[in-house]
Amino acid sequence: MDVFLGIDVGSVSTNLAVLNDNLEVIYDKYLRTSGRPIDAVQRAISPLAGVLPQGSGVVAAGATGSARRLAGELVGADIVKNEITAHSVAAIHLAPDVHTVIEIGGQDSKIIIIRNQVAVDFAMNTICAAGTGSFLDQQANRLTVPIEEFGELALASESPVRIAGRCTVFAESDMIHKQQMGHRVEDIVAGLCQALVRNYLGNVAKGKEILPPVVFQGGVAANAGIRKALAEELRTDIIVPDKFGVMGAVGAALLAHEWRSETGARSRFRGFAIGDVAYRTTSLQCNECPNLCEVIEVLMNGSKIAGWGDRCGRYQTEKKEVPACEECVTTPSSS
Amino acid sequence: MARIGIPRALLYHRYHLLWETFFRGLEEEVMVSPPTNKGILELGVQHSLTDICLPVKLACGHVAAIASKVDYLFLPRVLSVEKDAYTCPKIVAFPDMVRLNIPGIPKILDPVIDLRKKVVSHERQLREVAETLGKSHLLKKASREALRAQSNWFEAEPEAKKEASFLFKEVGSASWRGLRIALLGHPYNLFDSFINFNLREKLASMGIEILTLKHLEPSSIEEEAACLDYPPYWTAAKELLAGARLFFRSDLVDGIVYLIAFECGPDALLKVLIDSESKKSPHVAYMSLVLDEHTGEAGVETRVEAFLDAIARRKRTSRVTVAGVR
Numbered sequence: 001m002d003v004f005l006g007i008d009v010g011s012v013s014t015n016l017a018v019l020n021d022n023l024e025v026i027y028d029k030y031l032r033t034s035g036r037p038i039d040a041v042q043r044a045i046s047p048l049a050g051v052l053p054q055g056s057g058v059v060a061a062g063a064t065g066s067a068r069r070l071a072g073e074l075v076g077a078d079i080v081k082n083e084i085t086a087h088s089v090a091a092i093h094l095a096p097d098v099h100t101v102i103e104i105g106g107q108d109s110k111i112i113i114i115r116n117q118v119a120v121d122f123a124m125n126t127i128c129a130a131g132t133g134s135f136l137d138q139q140a141n142r143l144t145v146p147i148e149e150f151g152e153l154a155l156a157s158e159s160p161v162r163i164a165g166r167c168t169v170f171a172e173s174d175m176i177h178k179q180q181m182g183h184r185v186e187d188i189v190a191g192l193c194q195a196l197v198r199n200y201l202g203n204v205a206k207g208k209e210i211l212p213p214v215v216f217q218g219g220v221a222a223n224a225g226i227r228k229a230l231a232e233e234l235r236t237d238i239i240v241p242d243k244f245g246v247m248g249a250v251g252a253a254l255l256a257h258e259w260r261s262e263t264g265a266r267s268r269f270r271g272f273a274i275g276d277v278a279y280r281t282t283s284l285q286c287n288e289c290p291n292l293c294e295v296i297e298v299l300m301n302g303s304k305i306a307g308w309g310d311r312c313g314r315y316q317t318e319k320k321e322v323p324a325c326e327e328c329v330t331t332p333s334s335s
Numbered sequence: 336m337a338r339i340g341i342p343r344a345l346l347y348h349r350y351h352l353l354w355e356t357f358f359r360g361l362e363e364e365v366m367v368s369p370p371t372n373k374g375i376l377e378l379g380v381q382h383s384l385t386d387i388c389l390p391v392k393l394a395c396g397h398v399a400a401i402a403s404k405v406d407y408l409f410l411p412r413v414l415s416v417e418k419d420a421y422t423c424p425k426i427v428a429f430p431d432m433v434r435l436n437i438p439g440i441p442k443i444l445d446p447v448i449d450l451r452k453k454v455v456s457h458e459r460q461l462r463e464v465a466e467t468l469g470k471s472h473l474l475k476k477a478s479r480e481a482l483r484a485q486s487n488w489f490e491a492e493p494e495a496k497k498e499a500s501f502l503f504k505e506v507g508s509a510s511w512r513g514l515r516i517a518l519l520g521h522p523y524n525l526f527d528s529f530i531n532f533n534l535r536e537k538l539a540s541m542g543i544e545i546l547t548l549k550h551l552e553p554s555s556i557e558e559e560a561a562c563l564d565y566p567p568y569w570t571a572a573k574e575l576l577a578g579a580r581l582f583f584r585s586d587l588v589d590g591i592v593y594l595i596a597f598e599c600g601p602d603a604l605l606k607v608l609i610d611s612e613s614k615k616s617p618h619v620a621y622m623s624l625v626l627d628e629h630t631g632e633a634g635v636e637t638r639v640e641a642f643l644d645a646i647a648r649r650k651r652t653s654r655v656t657v658a659g660v661r
Contacts (some may be wrong), residue, residue, distance in 0.1 A: 066633065084641035085648075118652045119645045120617070124638060207610060290374030291529075311533070330338075330366045 002059045003052065004260070005269065006253030007044065007075060008086065008246065009033060009067035012106030012133055013219055014040035017249035018052060023093065023257060027051055028246045030219075033106075037067040038279045041074045046275025061269045062086075062256035064248050066107070073298050073306045074279060076270035079252075079259045086251030088112045088119040091215045093254055094241050099211040102230070102238075103247070104200065104220035106133040111205045125204050133220045135168045139175065139192060143185060150189060154225025157190030164195065171195060193225035197233050212236045217247040277301060286310060337468060338364045339444070340405030342397030343371070345390060345426055346413055348522035353485035354409065357461065360477025361470040366405050368397040371529035375400050376628060382437045388598040389530065389627050390523045391425050391432070398433050402440045407468075408433070409444045415451035420570045423601055444468075457482055489549050510647035512542035517582045519548070519575055519609070520594030521602075524626065531594055532632045534639070543643070546588055548578040555581060567608070572601045579609045583616035590620035590646050592639070597627035620646045 003026070004019045010033065018027040027048070033040045062079045063072035064086040072080040083105075091101045092114060101112040109132050113121040125132065140147040154160075161178050164170045171192070178188050214236055220226055221244040231238045243250055260267075280299045285292055295315045297307040307315035339358045341347060347354065347367070358365045368375070371393055379396025398408060410430040413422050421427075430445040444464050449455070458478040465474040516538060518525055525547060528536060538545055548556065559577035560566060567573045575593075582588055593609055595602040606623055613621035622642045624635060 066637075082637045082640040082644070084637070085644040088645075116652070118649045120649060121620070122641060122645065124641075207614075290369075290372040292373045330364060 001053060001056050003056045004253045004257045005048075005058045005061040005075070006086075006249040006251065006256060007041065007061070007063050007071050007077070008065040008083070008248030008252055009037050009041060009063070009071040010065040010083075010106050010219075010248070012137065013245070014044055014065075014071075015246040015249040016044040016048075017243070017246050017253050018048070018056075018058075019250070019253045019257065021257075023254065025243055025246075025250060026053075028243055028249065030245045033067075037070055038074060038281065041071050042275040042277075042279070045075060045272055049272040058267060058269045058271075060256035060260035060267050062252035062254075062259070064252040064255075069306075069308060070281075070296075070298065074270075074274060076268040077252075077256070078265070078267050078269070079255050081252065081255050083108075083248055084110055084112060084119070084122050084124070086248045086255060087217065088114060088122075088251070089254045090243075090247040090251035091217065091241075092117050093250070094243070094247075095213060095215050095239060098213050098215045098239075100208075100214045102200075102205070102214060102216045103218040104132060104196075104216075104226070105218040105248075106137075108132060109200055109204050109218075109220075111208055111210075113208055121208065123204055123206075123208060133218070135171070136192070136196070136220065136223065136226075138168075139172070142172075143189070145185070145189070148222070151193075151223035151225040151227070153186050154190040154193045154223075155228060157184070157186040159187055160190035160194055161187050162195075163188070163191040190225055190229075193223070193229045194233075196226060197229040201233060210234060213239055215239045215241060217241060217244040219245055221245070283309075286314070288312075288314065336362060336364055337406040338366055338404070340366045340368070340398075340401040340408045340441070342394055342401065342408075342410070343368045344394035344397045344527075345429065345523050346411075346422070348526045349488070350485065352488055352491065353457075353481045354411075356484035357477050357481035358409070360480045361465060361468060361473050363468060363470070366401055368401045371397070371527050373529075376529070380628065383432065384436070386598065387432075388425065388596050388600075390521070390596050390599070391429070392628065393523075393527070393530065394429065395433065395437060398440070399437050402437060405441055407442050407444050408440060409464075412445045412447045414447060414449040416448065416570055417450055418454075419451060420566075420573060421451065421568060422571065423569055423599075489553050510651065511643045513544070514590070514643065514646060515544045515546060515588045516643075517546045517550075517588040517591045518594065519579055519582075519591060521571055521575075521596070521599075524594045524596055530596075530626055532635050534592075534594075534635070537636075537639075541643075546582070548574060550587070551578055551581055567601070567605065569601045572605045575605060576608055576612075579612055583612050583619050583621075588619065589650070590622070590642060592642065593621070593623040595623055595625050597625050620649075 002021050006017045008015045012033055014031045014033045016029040017025055020026050029044055031040055031044055061075055061077045063077035064081050064083050068080050087103050088101060091098050098114050103110045108125050110122060110124045112119050137147055140150045145153055161183050164174045175188055216238045221240045227238055278301050282297050284295050286295050291311050293310040295307060295309040298305050341354055355365050375396035378399040379392040382399050383392045383395040410433060412427060412430050414427050415421050430443055433440060446461055446464050448460050458474055465471045524530055535545055556574055556577045559581055560573050567576060582591055595606055624638060
């Protein structure tokens with residue numbers, strides 16, 4: 001059986017989805033990246049041989065997420081795409097009449113506006129990651145509430161307190177202040193959920209026309225408190241797909257399928273055994289020119305398979321002509 | 336013969352032809368700092384105020400990079416380049432920032448350029464500079480040549496010369512080829528490849544046609560600016576808003592990307608105005624990108640890729656629909 005693999009390596013989670021040729025999700029996995037993307041990719045891929053139906057062959061693989069390039073090299077992805085495209089493709093596939101996709105992940109949050117099954121507009125948080133999953137994670141940690149129970153705890157609140165959601169630094173001091181005043185943890189947690197939603201709608205989704213159906217996906221969609229706050233604020237039902245946590249991976253697999261049907265080419269997929277390969281990255285600061293690029297090289301069993309991070313292309317796998325360093329331009333007078 | 340240093344920053348990107356030609360006409364040697372690199376950024380961060388915008392930080396770095404190599408620094412105090420409008424206050428104050436923050440600088444040539452109330456000829460604006468250099472006899476000729484050179488600015492697009500690939504080079508979808516994208520932004524954000532992560536080069540290498548304000552008729556920008564209900568206070572912002580409106584209304588482009596420097600006051604206001612213009616023309620895709628010294632290349636690329644994908648997918652779908660109707 002031909003299957004399509006998608007992998008989404010984000011800051012917090014690494015997700016994997018396998019689709020059959022009817023484009024149904026036959027397997028998915030949600031893992032913590034835990035700051036070690038290479039390890040996470042290997043942990044996600046290696047059990048696949050045991051769980052997929054006999055005779056399954058990966059005919060196309062796609063990678064997405066902030067570590068998409070690294071993941072793409074490790075698994076041998078045929079297509080490497082940004083998260084926004086991957087998420088919108090997945091949402092359209094699972095909810096064809098969707099008009100708005102809200103995605104809140106580990107370090108970024110986005111809104112995608114879809115009309116007639118085409119993404120027509122999107123926005124992403126700018127340079128600040130306030131109001132994303134990492135912050136919830138951090139606060140759950142501080143309150144020693146497992147993140148899985150965080151949302152349920154918020155639902156138990158009867159009177160949420162108001163927390164400043166603009167900036168996580170202020171939000172944290174606000175939360176500490178409220179806690180020291182004697183507010184109950186569930187009220188603080190519910191207040192935090194509301195603050196996060198307010199921040200999202202006021203920043204990321206500002207000025208966008210949010211029409212139902214609204215699909216909410218990304219790791220934070222697991223949080224019942226956020227779901228409730230979002231539904232209240234938008235005054236509409238929120239659809240959370242079954243596979244809300246792995247939608248990026250589903251999208252990457254769909255894009256891999258698209259690649260396959262457009263090109264008919266053979267996949268570069270390296271196979272399920274990559275768990276046994278010793279991958280390593282080395283980083284160095286190049287001193288060839290004043291740009292001092294921070295370069296990453298990926299080594300597979302000791303030999304280099306990819307490099308990036310340089311502005312001039314010197315470290316890319318293919319040999320490129322290296323441009324000369326630019327110096328001051330001095331022009332003598334006209335006479 | 337003296338050596339005149341010009342930082343490759345701020346208004347240099349708008350008036351380089353004027354300035355370089357002028358000093359060559361005075362028979363002086365001109366030294367322009369190298370294109371921005373990380374070393375210059377670091378110098379700039381070291382020698383500027385912490386809360387200033389990135390373009391000014393970079394300008395301080397460019398000054399520091401050449402300060403010890405030149406006899407004079409040319410840092411014109413450009414208050415106003417047209418009637419009833421200003422440049423940005425940081426540009427006005429730039430010579431002072433340099434004097435106060437950068438040690439070991441040579442003599443600064445900082446003529447005041449102020450056309451806010453009345454037209455002052457270029458020759459008069461720069462008379463003192465020529466006198467300081469002892470070149471008054473060449474002023475008239477140099478000024479004439481400089482103005483002639485600058486009149487070509489709109490035609491002379493700085494070439495996107497270097498090849499630059501996306502970080503994720505496999506990503507460049509064939510469907511991007513032939514898209515036409517307008518890049519909006521201050522010339523020092525648009526034409527400084529360091530600040531915008533080689534955006535022009537990357538788009539060009541994917542077969543995307545890039546348009547800037549230079550592709551619009553200067554007279555049409557002026558006419559459009561005259562139609563604005565509330566023309567912005569700053570010349571550059573006014574030109575950008577007028578240009579944006581022309582692009583939104585025309586069939587020239589598939590999408591518009593507006594590059595903003597974080598902590599830029601005029602851009603903060605202009606963004607709101609351009610956002611609202613974009614609402615009137617939903618058929619033209621639009622996105623703004625915020626750049627600062629902490630901006631990661633990957634973050635910029637993710638947004639640009641998604642933007643191009645969205646346009647390409649939309650075009651493909653509309654083609655399919657049209658074909659279906661037939």
